[in-house]
Structure formats: C-alpha cells, structure tokens
Amino acid sequence: MAGLNGDPFLGIDDNIEKLQYNNNSKEVIDKEGLVVGIGEDSSNNKNNNQGGEKDMAGNSIHRSGSRPQLDLSKAEIQGNSEERDPTILLPNQTDDISHLALDIGGSLIKLVYFSRHEDQSVDDKRKKTVKERLGISNGNRRNFPILGGRLHFVKFETSKLNECLDFISSKQLHRGRIDSHHWNSEAPANENAVIKATGGGAYKFADLFKERLGVSIDKEDEMDCLVAGANFLLKAIRHEAFTHMEGHKEFVQIDHNDLFPYLLVNIGSGVSIIKVDGDGKFQRVSGTNVGGGTYWGLGRLLTKCNRPYSSVTPLFSFDELLELSQRGDNRTIDMLVGDIYGGMDYSKIGLSASTIASSFGKAISDKKELQDYRPEDISLSLLRMISYNIGQISYLNALRFGLKRIFFGGFFIRGHAYTMDTISFAVHFWSKGEAQAMFLRHEGFLGAVGAFMSYQKHGLDDLMVHHLVERFPMGAPYTGGKIHGPPLGDLNEKASIIEFCLTNMRQFMLYSISWMEKFVLKGTEITAPVPMAPPGTTGLGGFEVPSSRGATLRSDASALNVGVLHLVPTLEVFPLLADPKMYEPNTIDLSDHKELEYWFTVLSEHLPDLVDKAVASEGGTDDAKRRGDAFARAFSAHLARLMEEPAAYGKLGLANLLELREECLREFQFLDAYRSIKQRENEASLAVLPDLLLELDHMDEETRLLTLIEGVLAANIFDWGSRACVDLYHKGTIIEIYRMSRNKMQRPWQVDDFDLFKERMLGSEGKKPRPHKRALLFVDNSGADIVLGMLPLARELLRRGTEVVLVANSLPALNDVTAMELPDIVAEAAKHCDILRRAAEAGGLLVDAMNNNTLDGSRGNSSSVPLMVVENGCGSPCIDLRQVSSELAAAAKHADLVILEGMGRALHTNFNARFKCEALKLAMVKNQRLAEKLIKGKIYDCVCRYEPAT
Numbered sequence: 001m002a003g004l005n006g007d008p009f010l011g012i013d014d015n016i017e018k019l020q021y022n023n024n025s026k027e028v029i030d031k032e033g034l035v036v037g038i039g040e041d042s043s044n045n046k047n048n049n050q051g052g053e054k055d056m057a058g059n060s061i062h063r064s065g066s067r068p069q070l071d072l073s074k075a076e077i078q079g080n081s082e083e084r085d086p087t088i089l090l091p092n093q094t095d096d097i098s099h100l101a102l103d104i105g106g107s108l109i110k111l112v113y114f115s116r117h118e119d120q121s122v123d124d125k126r127k128k129t130v131k132e133r134l135g136i137s138n139g140n141r142r143n144f145p146i147l148g149g150r151l152h153f154v155k156f157e158t159s160k161l162n163e164c165l166d167f168i169s170s171k172q173l174h175r176g177r178i179d180s181h182h183w184n185s186e187a188p189a190n191e192n193a194v195i196k197a198t199g200g201g202a203y204k205f206a207d208l209f210k211e212r213l214g215v216s217i218d219k220e221d222e223m224d225c226l227v228a229g230a231n232f233l234l235k236a237i238r239h240e241a242f243t244h245m246e247g248h249k250e251f252v253q254i255d256h257n258d259l260f261p262y263l264l265v266n267i268g269s270g271v272s273i274i275k276v277d278g279d280g281k282f283q284r285v286s287g288t289n290v291g292g293g294t295y296w297g298l299g300r301l302l303t304k305c306n307r308p309y310s311s312v313t314p315l316f317s318f319d320e321l322l323e324l325s326q327r328g329d330n331r332t333i334d335m336l337v338g339d340i341y342g343g344m345d346y347s348k349i350g351l352s353a354s355t356i357a358s359s360f361g362k363a364i365s366d367k368k369e370l371q372d373y374r375p376e377d378i379s380l381s382l383l384r385m386i387s388y389n390i391g392q393i394s395y396l397n398a399l400r401f402g403l404k405r406i407f408f409g410g411f412f413i414r415g416h417a418y419t420m421d422t423i424s425f426a427v428h429f430w431s432k433g434e435a436q437a438m439f440l441r442h443e444g445f446l447g448a449v450g451a452f453m454s455y456q457k458h459g460l461d462d463l464m465v466h467h468l469v470e471r472f473p474m475g476a477p478y479t480g481g482k483i484h485g486p487p488l489g490d491l492n493e494k495a496s497i498i499e500f501c502l503t504n505m506r507q508f509m510l511y512s513i514s515w516m517e518k519f520v521l522k523g524t525e526i527t528a529p530v531p532m533a534p535p536g537t538t539g540l541g542g543f544e545v546p547s548s549r550g551a552t553l554r555s556d557a558s559a560l561n562v563g564v565l566h567l568v569p570t571l572e573v574f575p576l577l578a579d580p581k582m583y584e585p586n587t588i589d590l591s592d593h594k595e596l597e598y599w600f601t602v603l604s605e606h607l608p609d610l611v612d613k614a615v616a617s618e619g620g621t622d623d624a625k626r627r628g629d630a631f632a633r634a635f636s637a638h639l640a641r642l643m644e645e646p647a648a649y650g651k652l653g654l655a656n657l658l659e660l661r662e663e664c665l666r667e668f669q670f671l672d673a674y675r676s677i678k679q680r681e682n683e684a685s686l687a688v689l690p691d692l693l694l695e696l697d698h699m700d701e702e703t704r705l706l707t708l709i710e711g712v713l714a715a716n717i718f719d720w721g722s723r724a725c726v727d728l729y730h731k732g733t734i735i736e737i738y739r740m741s742r743n744k745m746q747r748p749w750q751v752d753d754f755d756l757f758k759e760r761m762l763g764s765e766g767k768k769p770r771p772h773k774r775a776l777l778f779v780d781n782s783g784a785d786i787v788l789g790m791l792p793l794a795r796e797l798l799r800r801g802t803e804v805v806l807v808a809n810s811l812p813a814l815n816d817v818t819a820m821e822l823p824d825i826v827a828e829a830a831k832h833c834d835i836l837r838r839a840a841e842a843g844g845l846l847v848d849a850m851n852n853n854t855l856d857g858s859r860g861n862s863s864s865v866p867l868m869v870v871e872n873g874c875g876s877p878c879i880d881l882r883q884v885s886s887e888l889a890a891a892a893k894h895a896d897l898v899i900l901e902g903m904g905r906a907l908h909t910n911f912n913a914r915f916k917c918e919a920l921k922l923a924m925v926k927n928q929r930l931a932e933k934l935i936k937g938k939i940y941d942c943v944c945r946y947e948p949a950t
C-alpha cells in the first residue's frame with residue numbers, strides 16, 4: 001500500500017476518479033507486484049493482522065463501503081512520464097469492470113459508466129449453508145446476468161472533448177471487459193471494443209474516438225435513447241420525478257402501470273418535444289430552436305462586454321450566467337404590461353401590471369448601449385423569456401394530445417429552482433392548473449442512460465426500484481491509500497487554482513491537488529449559501545412572480561443532486577409486507593423543518609464522540625485522525641446541505657440521515673467504528689449468559705415469557721447511538737446498567753400488548769395454541785442486547801418448536817451486531833446450552849464445530865428445529881423493507897412471525913409497517929423527544945407492540 005501513497009485521488013467531480021502517483025511509487029508497484037488492495041481491503045489486511053476479526057469483504061451486499069481492488073501489474077505510464085501527474089494505464093485491471101455509454105450533444109457530453117465488483121462471498125460458510133437450507137440456488141443471478149456494481153454519471157463540455165477522452169482513457173472505460181462470465185455471453189471479446197453513443201457527436205466525432213482510443217462508436221438514435229432513458233429512470237429510481245412550484249419541491253411517486261402517455265420535453269441546446277406512449281413507443285411531435293444553447297449563447301454575447309478583466313476566460317460560463325440571473329432585475333430591460341398601461345393591470349384579459357408584455361422590449365426605447373445594462377438583468381430577462389416560451393410550447397403540445405403530465409429533462413434545467421418554477425408557472429398558468437410540469441433528477445442524462453440501456457442483454461432493463469441504492473459520495477478517495485494534503489483550513493490561496501481546475505480538466509490534471517483540498521472546497525461550496533437577491537428587486541414581471549430565487553444553484557463540482565447508483569441486483573422487497581406500495585419506512589417526517597433541525601442537532605452533537613470511536617477503531621494513527629477529521633467535515637457538510645435543501649438527495653427521512661452517517665464513515669474507510677466496544681460487550685454478556693439461562697429455566701412458562709420480553713427491552717439500553725445512553729455508560733459497568741435496566745421494567749409499559757402476545761404464545765383457558773412455524777428476529781445491538789435479550793428469546797421459540805432466523809445487518813452500523821459476527825456469538829452461547837447448540841447445528845451455523853466434532857462427539861441433530869442467521873442487506877441502524885437481501889426474502893417465505901427489535905428498526909422505521917404475518921415490535925425509547933412524540937411517554941419507556949397478521 002505504501003507504494004500508492006502519492007495521492008491516488010478523485011477527479012473533478014465526485015464521480016470522477018483519476019489515478020496518480022508520485023515519483024517513487026512506480027518502483028514499488030513493479031517490485032511488489034500486483035494486486036494491491038485498496039480502500040476497504042487495506043483495512044482488511046489490518047484486521048487480519050489484529051487476528052480473529054473477520055473482514056467485511058466477505059459480505060456480498062456491497063454498498064458503497066466496498067472498494068474495488070486494483071491490479072497494478074504491467075502498469076504503464078501513458079504519454080509523457082516527465083509530467084508531474086501522468087495517467088497510468090492498468091492493462092490487467094480486471095476487477096473493476098466498466099461499461100460506458102455516451103451522449104455527445106451540442107453543448108455537453110454526458111457519460112454513464114458502470115463499474116462492478118467480483119462477488120467475494122463464496123468463502124463465507126454461513127452463506128453457503130443458509131443458501132442450502134433456504135433453497136436459494138444462486139440468488140437472482142439467473143434473472144440478472146449482471147452482478148452488483150455502480151452506475152456513475154459524469155459530464156464535460158463538448159468543446160472540451162479532449163478532456164473527456166483523457167478521462168475515458170485514464171479510467172480505461174473504453175476497455176470495458178465483456179466476456180461470458182461477467183457481462184454478456186454473446187458479446188465479442190475485448191478487441192474491437194465498441195461503445196454505444198448517441199447525440200450528434202456520435203457521428204461527428206466517431207473518427208476521433210477511433211483515432212484516440214481505438215474504439216468504434218455504435219450509434220444509437222437520440223430520440224430512442226431519450227425515451228428509453230426517461231422510461232428507465234422513471235421506473236427504476238425512487239424519487240426520480242418531482243414537481244417544483246414556488247420554491248417547493250415535491251417528489252412524485254410514479255405508478256409503473258400508470259406512466260403512459262406523457263409528454264417528454266428535453267431542453268438541451270435545442271428542445272425536443274416527444275409524446276411517449278410506452279417503451280419504444282413514441283413520436284417527436286414538436287420542438288423549438290429556442291433552448292438551452294440559446295440562453296447560453298445569447299447570454300454570453302449580451303454580457304461579454306461586462307465581463308471583468310481579471311477573469312480567466314473572456315466569457316461567462318453557463319453557471320456564472322445562471323448565478324448572475326439570481327441577482328438580476330428584469331424590469332430594467334423587459335417591457336411590462338404596466339409600462340404600457342401606465343402602471344395599471346390589463347385586468348380584462350387577466351394580465352397584471354407586472355406581467356412581461358415583451359421580453360427585452362424596453363431596449364427599443366431606452367437610449368442605452370449594451371454595456372449600460374447590467375449582465376445580471378440581461379441574464380434574468382433571457383432566462384425568463386426562454387423558460388416561459390418553452391413552458392408555453394410544451395403546454396400547447398400537451399393540449400394537442402390531451403396529455404396531463406409533462407416531464408422536463410435536459411441540462412438547461414440544471415436543478416435550478418428559478419428555472420423550474422418559471423416553467424411550472426407557465427404550464428400551470430396556460431393550462432389553468434390542468435397540466436403538471438415535472439422534473440427529473442437525472443435531467444441531462446436521459447440520452448446517455450438510454451444509450452447505456454441499448455447494450456443488449458446486460459439485464460439492466462430488468463432492474464427495479466429495490467435494486468438500486470443511491471449514494472452521495474463526498475470527496476473521499478475512491479482509491480484509498482494515505483491522505484495527503486495541507487493542514488485543513490489553510491486553503492484560501494489555493495481556492496482559485498482549484499476552482500479553475502474544477503472547470504478545466506486538462507489544467508486539473510497538471511496540478512497536484514489532493515482530494516482533501518478538493519473535498520474542503522466542496523465542503524465550503526455546499527455549505528456556503530448562494531447569494532440571494534434582496535427581496536423585491538426581481539421576480540416582478542412575468543405572468544406573476546415565480547418566488548424562488550434559485551438558492552440551490554451549485555457548481556458542477558458539487559452536483560450532488562445525482563449520486564452514484566449502486567446496483568444490488570440481489571435486493572428484494574420483503575415478501576411479508578402487507579402492502580408494499582403503501583409502505584413508508586420512516587416514522588418521523590423530516591419535511592417538518594423543526595423536526596429536521598432537532599435531529600440535525602442530535603447528530604451534530606454526537607459527532608465528536610463518534611469520531612473518537614472511529615479513530616480509536618483504526619488504532620488512533622495520524623492517518624486515522626485525518627480521516628476522522630475529514631469524515632466529520634464531510635458529514636457536517638452533508639447535514640448542512642440537507643438543512644438548506646432537505647430534498648436534495650430525494651425524499652428525506654430520519655432513516656436516511658442515520659444511513660448517510662454510516663455510509664460516510666465507510667467512505668472514509670472506517671469500516672467498523674465500534675468494533676472493540678462490541679467485542680468487549682459480547683464477552684461480558686456471554687460470561688453471565690449461563691446464569692441467566694439457569695434462572696429462566698427455573699421459572700414457570702408465563703413468568704419466563706414475561707422475563708424474556710423484559711430482558712429484550714432492558715438490554716436494548718445498550719445503544720451507542722443514543723446520547724443519553726452513552727452518558728450512562730460512563731457511570732457504570734455493563735452488568736450494572738443491565739441489572740438496573742431490568743429492575744426498572746415495570747408493566748404496563750407505555751405501549752403494552754404483552755397480554756395479547758402471551759395469549760398467542762401460551763393460549764388461554766387451557767387451550768394450547770399451535771406454535772409458530774418460523775420466526776424472523778430482526779436483531780439490533782451487540783453485547784447484552786443480542787446475548788442476554790434476543791438469544792434467550794430465540795431459545796424459547798426453538799424450545800417450542802419454532803424455527804428461528806436471526807436477521808442481522810450486512811454491514812456494521814454503530815454497535816449493531818452483523819450477520820458475519822453472529823455465528824461466533826451463537827457458537828459461544830451454544831457451549832452452555834443444548835437447545836441452542838442443537839438448533840445451531842441443525843441450522844448449519846456451527847459448521848466448524850460440526851466438522852471438528854468438538855461438542856459432544858455427535859453429528860448435527862437434524863431432528864431439531866434450526867436456528868439460522870441471514871443478513872438483511874443493509875448497513876444502517878434502521879431498515880427499509882423495500883430493499884432487503886435475497887436470503888432474507890427467501891427466509892421470509894415460510895415465516896409466520898416477525899420480531900423487530902430496537903429503536904432504529906422498530907420505531908424510527910417500521911413502527912407503522914403492517915405485515916402479512918404476526919408482528920412483535922420491541923424497543924426501549926432512548927430519546928426524550930421521540931418518547932413524547934411517538935408514545936406520549938418519557939425516555940427509557942418501552943414499546944411492546946403485538947399485531948396479528950393482516
């Protein structure tokens with residue numbers, strides 16, 4: 001790893017990576033040979049050295065926590081090796097296999113590329129036996145020829161095609177390996193690589209691609225691609241479409257069966273208007289030459305004389321123009337109805353005095369030269385002229401075909417609030433509220449996505465919402481290694497260089513700027529508010545006043561509105577949800593700003609403690625400290641961004657915030673921040689387990705059941721995510737806190753369905769009910785929670801003849817126990833308990849023990865009901881049951897009882913979830929506000945909610 005410490009780093013965008021190394025690294029690469037683990041893998045090595053701890057690479061659910069490995073053998077410098085940061089070619093890099101599609105438009109080149117990883121789960125014994133037991137052949141592979149991976153979105157200006165070519169070649173995207181095992185069985189071998197491309201540039205630049213990259217361009221029709229892209233995104237991405245009216249953004253849930261027909265308006269350089277009736281069924285019904293290119297081109301021309309001399313380029317960039325408009329007042333240049341009617345409305349035909357009568361109309365009478373107009377005003381006037389015009393033409397076409405829904409795409413929109421409001425306003429105004437304008441988060445990438453979809457048989461078109469997990473990376477080094485860079489903070493003088501670099505890839509490649517600097521820049525960009533116009537200076541005019549002033553314009557470098565799409569084709573909808581369509585995981589609605597503020601503060605205040613734990617988990621090295629610092633900044637920046645724009649990444653719930661924190665930790669390579677805490681608590685709890693079991697076995701059935709449920713609730717106090725609990729841990733030992741918590745268990749609990757549950761379990765009036773066939777126990781924390789709470793409950797179910805499946809996280813989150821850790825814990829517990837031992841053997845959990853015959857010499861008792869462990873598919877303290885692992889989905893098939901435990905899984909999420917089978921929700925509420933809000937109680941109150949099957 002040392003050989004790569006010359007800042008392998010991220011490129012200009014979050015999604016853009018470039019390999020670099022410093023002068024001494026090549027030597028190391030050559031000598032050491034070959035596969036160098038990066039990112040997560042480097043830490044895995046460390047874990048292995050520490051002994052005993054399992055690495056996470058064995059997990060098949062590779063959310064963004066997993067990093068690709070690079071094969072650096074035969075690495076070679078491309079171009080001039082005297083260059084400071086030359087590009088490296090990695091001819092033998094096979095793991096991170098890429099696939100690329102392009103949309104080369106008049107203004108911008110859009111790239112969509114896919115990178116995937118090997119499934120490294122084959123060696124996991126638990127997985128093998130679980131698969132055998134649950135009868136999963138090979139997940140969903142047959143349906144999905146692709147394995148998991150990521151879909152990245154990147155764009156370049158078409159005039160800077162060379163930078164795009166450099167990018168493709170530095171990432172080797174054009175060498176997309178296509179072979180039978182990995183991608184497409186009928187595809188040709190790697191030579192004569194072909195890339196799919198659409199847009200005019202696919203024709204115009206085909207020769208250049210052949211010359212520079214040696215690849216042929218397979219041209220795809222632009223309209224086909226736009227429609228295919230829009231249809232795919234609308235079906236496969238949750239929260240892809242939204243409305244934007246008067247500054248208010250609202251995501252629209254699109255019903256797949258009710259998508260068509262719709263009108264697609266793609267505002268690129270020019271505008272295409274397409275009536276879409278189905279997949280591949282469409283007609284281009286209209287278009288206009290007044291589009292994004294018009295705004296950009298005319299805007300440049302009209303403002304160029306006012307461009308400050310100090311600027312790097314003589315012309316305003318698109319974003320600068322847009323930003324100017326936010327400070328503009330179009331009344332200085334537009335002729336308003338009031339200008340014509342002496343300040344009065346023309347109310348007879350419904351036009352107010354502030355309505356624009358004639359865009360740029362004032363310029364006819366003013367005795368002004370171009371330079372006398374403020375570029376801000378020109379830009380706003382132009383933006384409004386073009387947006388209204390497009391809105392109106394779109395509406396007229398919708399009217400022509402009786403369509404109610406209009407989706408707007410293309411990069412002219414650029415997520416700019418004011419532009420969207422203006423278009424929405426026009427559509428609303430002209431249609432008198434009959435038609436609705438909707439926007440797409442992947443606005444400009446429709447064509448590129450469509451070109452990507454045109455690769456035959458890659459299976460992507462079969463992907464559904466639940467297969468895609470969107471992540472918003474924040475400048476962490478994709479390529480791992482050490483973090484270099486100046487001390488944080490002292491970056492002002494570099495900012496202008498960086499800014500320049502961000503818009504100029506070629507220049508960028510010549511500067512050695514660590515990702516850390518870029519990260520800090522990004523961090524400040526996304527937290528710094530965009531300058532707003534003083535109230536009243538703009539807006540007036542137009543039909544009426546689109547209210548939002550586009551405070552959301554951010555530079556391309558932080559274009560976080562689209563994240564990297566992580567494809568996990570093995571994810572499934574939890575089959576026991578009563579009504580998946582109506583299911584909403586989040587209990588707490590963060591669209592209430594007060595609520596958002598509260599949780600924002602909770603998470604911010606928890607941050608220092610979390611960073612401490614994270615840094616300690618990595619040995620407290622300088623490198624770990626830097627990463628800890630960077631993590632804190634990254635996460636704070638994410639939070640700040642979300643405070644400003646809660647819907648920035650899609651609809652926001654508390655579960656998303658808590659997951660974002662875990663993802664962010666992983667991005668900075670903190671793979672298991674609570675590792676040693678978990679271990680310590682497991683050991684302490686396992687030591688007292690035999691006594692607890694003995695105690696339980698002396699009780700009658702009814703007392704035992706109550707004690708078991710109390711035990712679960714009491715042990716749920718071990719939660720390192722709760723501020724109040726962390727304070728407690730500083731005051732007592734694990735066992736002391738556990739005893740105290742148990743002593744405090746007094747019924748009735750704040751939510752108390754225990755009697756109902758007891759009746760279901762034990763029956764009444766001497767009638768013995770049928771035991772459950774299979775129970776799924778969604779477990780929560782390590783230590784007492786799993787060992788003294790959930791395991792004894794599992795044991796009781798097993799004793800009654802119920803199969804038990806422990807459902808645990810795929811990846812660590814706080815001190816939650818993971819599926820990977822459970823077999824060892826169960827094995828340890830089984831040493832003191834025959835019931836657990838026999839069940840674990842029957843469930844294939846004690847593979848090693850069985851092979852070694854270490855227990856009592858007998859082979860697994862297959863007549864016993866099995867105890868199994870499955871991973872849930874996520875790495876968060878909460879769970880979204882629309883996206884669970886295939887093994888959990890398989891395990892659910894025969895289950896008739898679901899037990900959800902803990903605040904994250906049973907309260908923050910799923911408190912209101914309804915199941916086809918019986919459900920028991922158990923949690924201690926470790927937060928005062930939540931207790932008040934959710935159960936009208938106080939902190940440390942308990943929830944025992946039992947719901948019969950629906």
Ligand SMILES: Nc1ncnc2c1ncn2[C@@H]1O[C@H](COP(=O)(O)OP(=O)(O)O)[C@@H](O)[C@H]1O
Nearest residue numbers: 105106107108268269292293296318410411412
């Ligand atoms: N960073 C940017 N650079 C240039 N143009 C941009 C940028 N962001 C948004 N735009 C706008 O998007 C238009 C291009 O949209 P796009 O959908 O990519 O169309 P095309 O395929 O014709 O290039 C530009 O004409 C401009 O109005």
Ligand SMILES: CC(C)(COP(=O)(O)O)[C@@H](O)C(=O)NCCC(=O)O
Nearest residue numbers: 719721722723877902903904905927
């Ligand atoms: C992160 C958690 C959901 C974990 O709780 P658990 O699921 O382990 O019961 C919970 O600790 C939490 O909501 N913490 C933030 C609230 C607080 O610190 O008060």
Ligand SMILES: [Mn+2]
Nearest residue numbers: 780781816877
């Ligand atoms: Mn937890």
